Amino acid sequence: MRFPTYEQMEKLLQQPVRRITEYRRNWLVQTNQQTWVAKRMQSSTKLRWLLSIDSELRSRGFTAMPPIRSDLKHWILTPWIEGKTCQYTNLHEVKKVIRVLATFHRTGRHLQTPPIKGAAFLLTHRLYDRLVQFYQILKERDTIPGEVGELLRTYGSEFYQHGLNVWEKLQSLPLDELNWREYQWHFLAHRDLASHNWLIDQAGKVWLIDFETADYDCQLSDVWQITTRILSSNGWNAQVCKQIFSTYEAIRPLNSLEKTIIYILFSFPNEFFRECIGIIKKKRGYRPENTLPYLKRIIQDQANWREFLKQLPTW
Template sequence: METKIGEIARRFGLKVSTIIPLRAVYLVDSNEGRFCLKKINYKEDKLLFLYGAKEYLAENGFDRTDRYRTVYRKPFVKYKDDLYIMTKWIDGRECDFHNPLEIQEAARNLGRFHIASKGYVALENSKAKSDLGKWTKIYLQRCEDLIYIKNLVKMKSVKDTVDTLFLRNVDTCYRMGLSAVQMLQGNGYFEQVEEEEKEYYLCHHDYTYHNIIVDMEGNQHVIDFDYCKYELRCYDLAHLIMRNIRRFYWDFDMAMELIDSYHQVRSLSDRELKLMATLFQFPQRFWRVCNRYYYEKYGWTEDVFLRYLEETIGDMPFQIDFLEKYYKKFM
C-alpha cells in the first residue's frame, strides 16, 4: 500500500524508487534524479511570492537556487489541508564559514543575488513581503521590550544571579538601541528606502552557512528562501558580516574583507555603509536572548540562560571596539 509521502511525491509526476526522511524534509530518489520534498507551514500566496522570486532570479542569470518543481504550473501539491513543495536536490555541503575564501565568495555571490533581483514584481495572487521602512519601528519596539522586561524583573521580590546580571547591563543596551534609532534618522534611512523601493530589490534575510550549499565543483547555491522579502540590500550583507565576525571577537579586518568582496560585484554607497553601522550598533543579541527567556518563556533553564547572557555581555566590549573602528572609517 502506497504511503502518504509516496503518494505526494508521485503527484509531482515522478516514478519514485526510495524516500528517506531527513530531519524536516524527505530525500526522494526518482526516475528524474534526486529531489527534496517538504511540507510548508505558510500559505499559498507566500509560496507564490517565493516561487516567482526564484524564477525571476534564474531569468536574470542567478539560477543556482533550489527552484521549485511545478505541477500544472503550480509549485506545490496539496494533500488534504497541507501544502508540499519539491525542489531539486543539490549534492554538496554547507558553506564553511571558517574558510575565509568561502566566506568571501559568499559575499560576492550575495552581490550577484541582489543585482539579479532588481525589478522583481510579485506575481498575481501572491503576497509580497516587505520590511522596507520598518527599521525605526522595530528598533523602538525592541527598546520598549527591554524596558518592559526591566520593570518585570525589578518587581521580583527575590532576584537571582540572572536578574542581577540583566539589570546591571540593560540600561547600556537600551542606550545603544536608542542611539541606533537616532543614527537611522541622521544617515538617510528613509531616503535609501525610497530609492530602493522604486527598484524592487530582494533580500534573502537568512543568508547564512546552512543556506549556502557548495557543490562538487565549488559553486555556491542559495537555498531556503522562506524569509525572502523586499528589504534594503545592505541588511543581508551586514548580517552576513555579523554572523562571522562575532565568532572572532568582532574582527574588524574580516568585516572589511567581506565588504570589499561584496563591493567587487556590487558597489556600496556611502549611505549604505553608514546604515550598516546601525545594524552593527543595535544590541540585537542581548534583546533576543532576554526576550526569549523573560518574555516568550522559551523554555531555557536558568543555567542555560545565564550562559547565553554572560556570552552576550562578554561580547559587548569587542562590539564597541569594532564600532569605534567602523565609525572612524565610514562615518
C-alpha cells in the same frame, strides 16, 4: 507541521517514493533516483510569489539556489545537496558567500513580480519592533528566573541603551525613504542570512537556501545582518569587516548613505536582543544549551565590539 503523504509526493515528483522522514522541521523524501527536501508553506500566496521570484532570478542568470518543484498550493521540494553549511569563522568560505550575496542583490533589483498585498515588515519596522520587544522583557527582568534573568539584570540596560541610541541616530537619516524606495523599486532581500542558510556542496559551489523570509526590502539589511554575524564569530576583527566590504562592493557597490547607515547599525546589539527575546519567549530554535553560551560570548566580546566601533570613523 502536516506530514506529506506518499501520494502527494509521488504526484509531484512523478516517480515512486521509497521513504519520507522528518528533517529539521521539514521532510526528506527519498526516491530511487534522488533525495528531496520537502517544506510546507503556510501561505499559498507567498509560495507562488517565491516561485515567480525564483523564475525571474534564473532568467537573469542567478542560479545559486536549488531548483524547485511545487504543487503551487502547499509544498516546495528542492534536491538534497551533499555538502556542509558555511562556517563564518572560515574566511575563505565567507568570501565565497559574500560574492554570491552581492550577485543576488545586483540581480534582484527592479524585478517584475508585484509585492504581496498587505503590510510590509521592512527594515525600519523590524528594528523598532525588536527594540520594543527587548524593552518589554527588560521591564520584567526581576521576575525572569535562571541565568538569562541574571544576564538581563546585569547587562540588559546597557545593551538597551545602545539600541536606543542607534534608533535615535537613524531618525536623522533618510532610512525610511531608502527603505520604501527599495521596496517600491522591487529590490529583493533574503532577510535570514544565518550560516545554516548557506550550503557548500562537494564541488565547492555555494547555495543560498530558505527563502521564506525573503521580500522586497532594503538590501543593506542583508549586508548588515551577515556582516554582524560574521564579525561576532571572528571577535569583531576590523580587517575581516574590510574584507567583507571589499568583496561585496567589487560586485555591488554601496553608496555613501548605505555605508553611513550600516556603520551606525553596527552599534545596534541585534544579536543580544534576538537571542534574549527568543529564549525568554520560548521561540522555536532557541534552546538554553545553545542560546546561553552564545549570549555569554556576546557579553565577553564587548571590549572587542567597542574597539571595532571606535575604528569605524577612520575608514
